Amino acid sequence: MTPDFSRDHFELLGLAVRFAVDAARLERGYRDLQSQVHPDRFAAATEAERRVAMQWATRANEAYRTLRDPIERARYLLQLRGYDTEEESNTSMPADFLMQQMEWREAVDVARDAGDVSELERLRGDIRRSRDEMLVMLERALDADANFVAGCSLVRKLRFLEKLEAEIDSALELTEH
Amino acid sequence: MAYSEKVIDHYENPRNVGSFGKDDEGVATGMVGAPACGDVMKLQIKVNKDGIIEDAKFKTYGCGSAIASSSLVTEWVKGKTIDEAATIRNTQIAAELALPPVKIHCSILAEDAIKAAIADYRKKYGGGDIPAESKAAD
Numbered sequence: 001m002t003p004d005f006s007r008d009h010f011e012l013l014g015l016a017v018r019f020a021v022d023a024a025r026l027e028r029g030y031r032d033l034q035s036q037v038h039p040d041r042f043a044a045a046t047e048a049e050r051r052v053a054m055q056w057a058t059r060a061n062e063a064y065r066t067l068r069d070p071i072e073r074a075r076y077l078l079q080l081r082g083y084d085t086e087e088e089s090n091t092s093m094p095a096d097f098l099m100q101q102m103e104w105r106e107a108v109d110v111a112r113d114a115g116d117v118s119e120l121e122r123l124r125g126d127i128r129r130s131r132d133e134m135l136v137m138l139e140r141a142l143d144a145d146a147n148f149v150a151g152c153s154l155v156r157k158l159r160f161l162e163k164l165e166a167e168i169d170s171a172l173e174l175t176e177h
Numbered sequence: 178m179a180y181s182e183k184v185i186d187h188y189e190n191p192r193n194v195g196s197f198g199k200d201d202e203g204v205a206t207g208m209v210g211a212p213a214c215g216d217v218m219k220l221q222i223k224v225n226k227d228g229i230i231e232d233a234k235f236k237t238y239g240c241g242s243a244i245a246s247s248s249l250v251t252e253w254v255k256g257k258t259i260d261e262a263a264t265i266r267n268t269q270i271a272a273e274l275a276l277p278p279v280k281i282h283c284s285i286l287a288e289d290a291i292k293a294a295i296a297d298y299r300k301k302y303g304g305g306d307i308p309a310e311s312k313a314a315d
Contacts, residue, residue: 088282091209091289098208101217105238156212163215 008080009063019077019142021067030064071162074138074155083148085155093156101160108164112171120175124168131161180241181275187245192252195234197221205301207293211286216243220290222254222262224298230254230262235290242280246270246287254291263295 010017013029035041037056042049066072075085104123111119134154141150180188196219197204203224210217216239223232233251237244249270254262270276270284 085212087212089285091211091286092293093208093210093212095208098210098217098219101210101215102208102219102236102238105217159212160210160215160217 009066009076012060012063013067015067017077017080019070019074019139021073026064026067030060033060033063070135070138071155071158074142074151074158077142078148078151078155081148083152085152087156087159090156093160097157097160101164104164105167108168108171112175115175117172117175120168120172124165124172127161127165127168131158131165134158134161180245183249183274184241184245184276187248187274188241191235191244191248193232193234193248194236196236197223197232197234203302205294205298207290207295207297209286209289209293211239211243211282213282214239214243216240216283216286218243218247218286218290220247220250220287220294222291222294222298224259224302228258230257230259239286240280240283242274242276242283243286245274246276246283247290249273250287250291259295259298262291265291 008017013026013033015021015025015029034057037053037060039050039053039057042053045053066076075087078085104127107123108120110116111123134157138151138154138158141147141154199206201223203226205222205224207220208218216237218235218237218239220235221233222230223234225231233254235247235251237247250265253265265288267281267284267288270287271281274284276284
C-alpha cells in the first residue's frame with residue numbers, strides 16, 4: 001500500500017467527515033486498517049516496508065483514538081474546518097453556565113466531605129444528562145447547521161463537564177474505600 | 178511540581194474568600210472559566226463613591242495556583258481605582274507567585290476575572306470614576 005499521510009482521520013478509517021459517527025463502522029474501519037498493517041504480514045518484508053507498516057499502525061491508532069472520543073472528534077473536525085476551539089485561551093464563558101459550574105462544584109465538595117455516595121451519584125447523573133444534551137447540540141451545530149463557532153463553544157463547555165465528572169468519580173472512589 | 182511558598186501561603190490562608198450580594202450597591206462581579214483545566218473563578222469588587230475599590234472577594238474552584246492567583250488579585254485591587262485595577266497583568270501575578278510555565282494560565286484567568294468584574298462595573302454604573310475622555314487632549 002502507498003503511504004499517504006495527508007489523508008485525514010475520517011478518510012483513513014473509511015468514514016464521512018461528520019461529527020455523527022457510527023460506532024460499529026468506526027470499529028470496522030480501524031480493524032480493517034490494522035489488519036492491513038499488522039506486523040505479521042510484514043515478517044518477510046524488507047526493513048523499509050516494515051517501517052512503513054509501523055508508521056501506518058501508529059497513524060491508525062491515533063485516528064481511532066481521536067475519533068472514538070466525542071470531544072476529541074469535535075475538536076479535530078473543527079480543526080479540519082479551520083477553527084480553533086481555544087480551550088487554552090478563551091475564558092469568557094456565559095455567566096449562567098459558569099454559575100451552574102460553581103453550584104455543581106460546591107455541591108460535589110459538600111457531598112464529598114459528607115461521604116454522601118447517593119448525592120454524588122445523583123450529581124453525576126445530572127452532569128451526564130447535561131453532557132448528553134450538549135452532544136446533541138454539538139451534532140446539530142457541526143453536521144446540520146455548519147455553525148462552527150457554536151461548535152467551538154460547546155467543546156469548551158464539555159471540557160468543564162468532563163472535568164467535573166472525573167472529580168465525582170475520584171470522590172466516589174475515595175468514599176467507597 | 179513544587180508550589181512556591183507564596184502560592185502555598187495563599188492556598189492555605191486564602192484572603193477574601195466569599196461573596197457580596199450580587200445587587201449590593203457598588204458591587205460588580207466577574208466570572209471566568211478555563212476550559213482546559215475546568216477551573217472556575219468568581220471575583221467581586223465593591224467600589225465606593227469615590228471610585229475606589231474598598232473591598233474584594235473571590236471564590237475559585239481549581240488548583241492551588243488558581244486559588245493563589247485570585248487571592249492575590251483581591252489583595253492587590255483593594256484601595257485602587259478602577260483604572261488602576263484594570264492595569265493588573267497576568268505577568269505580574271505570575272512573577273509575584275513564581276508560577277511555573279504550566280501554571281501561567283491560572284494567572285491569565287485571574288487577570289481575565291478582574292477585567293470581567295471591571296467590565297461589569299462599567300456596564301452597571303457607567304464609566305464609574307474614570308474621566309476617560311479627559312486625556313483626549315494628549
